[in-house]
Amino acid sequence: MQWTGLNELREKYLSFFESKGHLRLKSFPLIPQNDKSLLLINSGMAPMKKYFTGEITPPSKRVTTCQKCIRTPDIERVGKTARHGTYFEMLGNFSFGDYFKHEATAWAWEFCTKVLKLPVDRIWVSIYEDDDQAFDIWTKEVGVSPDRIVRLGKEDNFWEHGTGPCGPCSELYFDRGEEYGCGSPTCGVGCDCDRYVEFWNLVFTQFDSDGKGNYTPLDHPNIDTGMGLERLACIMQGVHNLFEVDTVQNIMKHVSRIANVHYGDSEKTDVSLRVITDHIRSTVFMIGDGVMPSNEGRGYVLRRLLRRAARHGRLLGIHEPFLSEVADTVILENRDAYPELAEKSVLIKKLILVEETSFGKTIDQGLAMLDTAVENLSGDTLSGEDAFKLYDTYGFPLDLTMDILEEKGLKVDEETFDRLMKEQRERARASRKAATAEAWAGTRSVLADCPATVFTGYEGTETTGKVLAIVREGELSEAVSEGEALVVLDRTSFYAESGGQVSDSGVLTLDGMTFRVFGCFKTATGVFVHRGTIESGVLSVGDTVTASVDKERRLAIMRNHTGAHLLQAALRKVLGDHVEQAGQMVTEQTVRFDFTHFSSLTPEELQDVEQMVNEVILSAMPVQTREMPIAEAKAMGAMALFGEKYGDVVRVVKAGDFSIELCGGTHVDNTAKLGLFKILSEASVASGVRRIEAVTGAGVLDYMNHLNGLLHSTAAALKVPNVEDLPQKASQAMTEGKAKDKEIAALNSRIAQIRIDGLFAGAEVIEGIHIVSALFSGTGPDALRAICDQVKDMRDDTVIVVAGTLGDKATIAASCGKQAVKKGAHAGNLVRAVAKIAGGSGGGRPDTAMAGAKDLTKLDEALEAVSSIVNDMINK
Structure with missing residues (x-):
């Protein structure tokens, strides 16, 4: 065999199976499409589950892919060994009811021995222990020596996930040589050492499992294969692991x-x-x-x-x-x-x-948290809870925490940490298991036999359609005369919610029958389902009804959707090409547009964006929509939804020369029909993602009327006859307020000084440190903090703890001068201990700290303990 680069191996594989009549598909996105059972695509077959179940017709009965995959269950082990990784590529060839074991095995052997030229004497094959058919095919048809075939049990060579399609597997192994072995005389295929590497798994999906040990043969068995590209590259390049x-x-x-x-x-x-x-x-x-x-x-x-x-x-x-x-x-x-x-x-x-x-x-904050936790240790062991919090909140693995503690002569409660980690893993595992079980659920939908709906909503808001199915409480029904139901038509003008655009609403009517449609959704097979309630008459399967969309609501939605396109184009022109749509919600009221950007927009940027969109609106640019090959659309510069997968033919929406996007939504035919565009708000929704909410058309008028009402009510509250005088009146009120704030601060300072003068009269002295404590009623946190700060600034040999009550709330403040801190006093630990007596909690720095207290009746008792606590600190 010859050294071959990873990129070349990928192309060799895909080209080989193309030569065998397979359709080469691009890798599906890592974000699962219409599949809530997975967070991320983790195998080659994962994005094609609905092809295997028959829920969606595949583009070809023979498909080959190189699929991007992410797996994270063993993330803590990545790096510690050279075996583990989170990202990998999975090569695969798939048959959806077409070829089966004979072709799959023959082509696998041909690719390995003829294309890659792997030495035959270093390839081993494993089969399921009861799969005699596979044994005969490998030995009698492919020509593999029987002594190079190993039978393994169900755990190793039978693919099954809960209920649904399943079947035996056959795996190909490569013998890397004795130098990779464990030296055991029984070392062979299935050994845990690195000698025999499994690199290709052929799954013969030939049964339907009910999850109770009963296996029914499938009428049309499938082939699902997977070969790790990086693992194959290790073999072909003669390296030890994927990192080489x-x-x-x-x-x-x-x-x-x-x-x-x-x-x-x-x-x-x-x-x-x-x-x-x-x-x-x-x-x-x-x-x-x-x-x-x-x-x-x-x-x-x-x-x-x-x-x-x-x-x-x-x-x-x-x-x-x-x-x-x-x-x-x-x-x-x-x-x-x-x-x-x-x-x-x-x-x-x-x-x-x-x-x-x-x-x-964040990591600096984590280190600060660890330092605080160490300062508060009563022994030499950090709690498992604290270690787990560092791991879960700040990304500190246990080994980092242990390294830092070891330098300080401390250790960690590993047993508790491990227990918490185990509990977290079990929760995640249970979630994944439930997700896997759901992965095959719903494939026998009551609507599985319905053909895809013909959508006429681009051309108009009304059409006639035949009732194909009615569903009530999850079951098919011949008719509905009351209550809610789901209705499927062969044709509809109702837009089904998708792409961030809400669905249409309206009515289905026929000779005195009215079915009020609240919403419309679309199945994976393109069936439009109308959700609503019967208002009069009886609706039956086979009826031909008039489907009428609420025209005014549709127009408002269209204006906002076209506004979203103009907004994205303006954002890219003002902020830069890094702006991408990260999500949107278009309703009749507003457009909510999420986009990638890394700081808040300045008032000038928002104004530029808004003005640019309104200039396009006032220019009355035509908005054209047409279908075309995706290559042609991209050549035109059409914007695609970030992370979305598109078919070969796409719908392009073009607003003059200003905006061009791939979009399946409904739009106005001229920008002038938006009327006006107004940004209501801009904010952050996630790291690197901003959100703008805006309105168009009548929504702008509603917003202007709302603002006008606020202006007049504010003017009335401030007793200003004309709203034009509001800025002057507001400025005057602010100036007066600041002056009063200064006056209040000065008074608080004088009150604090008066109180401080009386505090030292009864001060207790321990080891040269003056200890002062007092309780003040009707005093809030700010005043208490001011008292402590003044005492600390006046004398550095003082520890002061003051408590204050304000209504039913109590606060405790403490401060320690420099001399007091040098001798062992710590305001944070002190206030925590004092507050605990009064049923509260708190903490802070060595020189200043605050706490809250719940039991006001125990404040006196808490303050009496100050001297004793400080004495223990100083003499420790």
């Missing part, structure tokens, strides 16, 4: 240059190099497919990977953001196969930089 594969190694070399370390110098730095290399690959591809950092779901996976990579950068001595620079190499190594990475490079790098910079501050 050419494209991956080039990424690692970039990290090494920045850190000035070399892979193989030490195990400690090797771990960090592997973590960074793997995680930056994952994050670049995830962002390229539309994943945005957040604190939940797939966004949290992305954030966690980025933070783990950044922390390992610090362990290598890199204290400045560097991951966005390494992203250049990831894009360079993969741009031929995945051109979207180059197209999104500005956004990918910017987002990584923002997130890494933010984590730089």
Whole structure:
């Protein structure tokens, strides 16, 4: 066999199966499409489940792909070993009821031995222990020697997930040689050592399982294969692990240059190099497919990977953001196969930089939290709860926490930490298990036999359609005379909610029958389902009804949707090409548009965007929509939805020369029909994602009337006859308010001084430190803090604790002068101990701290304990 690069291997595989009549599909996005059972695509077949179940007709009965995948269950082990990674590519060839075992095995053997020229004497085959048919095919048809075939049990060689399609597997192994073995005389296929590497799994999906041990043969069995591209590259390049594969190694070399370390110098730095290399690959591809950092779901996976990579950068001595620079190499190594990475490079790098910079501050906060936890230790062991909080909140793995504690002669409660980690994993595992069970659910939908609906809503708001199905309480019904129901027509003018645009509403009518439609949704097979309630008469299957959309509501939605397109174009012109749609919701009232940007918009930028959109509206540009091949649309510069997958033919919406986008929604035919455009608000919704809410048409008039009402009510409240005089009156009120604030502050200062003068008369002295405590009724936190600050500034040999009540609330403040702190006094620990007596809690720095108290009856008792607590601190 000959050394072959990873990118070349990918092309060899896909080209080979194209020659066998397979349709080559591009990798599906990492974000699952219409599948809530997965956070991220984790296998080659995952995005094609509905092809296997028959819920959706595949574009061809023979398909081949190289699928981007992310798996994170073993994220803590990534880096510690060279085996584990989160991102990988899965090669696959699939048959949807076409060919089966004979062809799958023959082609696998042909590709391995004829195309890759793997030595036959180093290839082994495993089969399911009861699959005699596979044994005969491999030995009698393919020509594999029987002594190179191993039978394995159900756990290893039978693919099954709950209920649904399943079947036996046959796997191909490569013998890497004795030097990779464990030395055991029984070492062979199935051994845990690194000698025999499983690199291709052929799944023969031939049964339907009911989950109770009963297996019914499928009328049309399927083939689902998977081969890890990186694992195959390891074999073809003769390297030990995926981190030594050419494209991956080039990424690692970039990290090494920045850190000035070399892979193989030490195990400690090797771990960090592997973590960074793997995680930056994952994050670049995830962002390229539309994943945005957040604190939940797939966004949290992305954030966690980025933070783990950044922390390992610090362990290598890199204290400045560097991951966005390494992203250049990831894009360079993969741009031929995945051109979207180059197209999104500005956004990918910017987002990584923002997130890494933010984590730089977060990790400092985590270190501060750890320092505080150490200061409050009563022994030499950090609690497992604190260690887990550091891990879960700030991304501190246990080993980092242990390293820091070891330097201080401390340790951590690993048992409790492990228990909390186990509980978290079990919750995640249960969630994944439930998701897997749901993955095949709903495939026998009551609407499975309905043909795709013909949508006429682009041409008009009214049409006639035949009732194909009525569903009530999950069951098919022949008719409906009362209550709610779901109705399917063969043709409809109702837009089904999708692409961020809400569905239409309206009525279905026929000879005295009225069915009020509240909403409309679309199934994966293109069936439009009208949700509503019967208002009069009887609706039956087979009736031909008139479907009438609420025209005024539709027009308002259309204005706002076209407004969203103009808004995106204006944002890109004002802010830059990194702006991408990250989500939208278009209703009849407003347009809510989420987009990628990394800081709040200035008033000038908002004004520029708004003015630009209104200029386009007033220019009365024609809005044209037409279908065309996606290649032609992209050549025209059409904007695509970030992370979305499109078919070969797309619908393009073009507003003059100002905006051109791929969109399946409804739009006005001229920008002038928007009337006006007004931005209501701009805010952050996630890291690197901003949101603008705006209105068009009548919505602008409603907003203007609302503002006018506010102006007049405000003028009346301030007793201003004319609203034009409001600015002057408001300025005057502000000036008067500031003057009164200064007067109140001066009075508080005088009151504090008067109180302070009387405090020292009864001060107790311990080891040269004056201890003062007092209770003041009708005194809030600000006044208490002022008293403490003045005492601390006046005398550095003083500890003061003052409590105050204001209504039913109590506050305790404490401060310690420099001399007192040197002798062991700590305001944070002191106020915490005092507040605890009164049922409260709090803390702070050694020199100043605040706390709250719940039991006002115990404040005197709490203050009496101050001297004793301070005495213990000083004499400890």
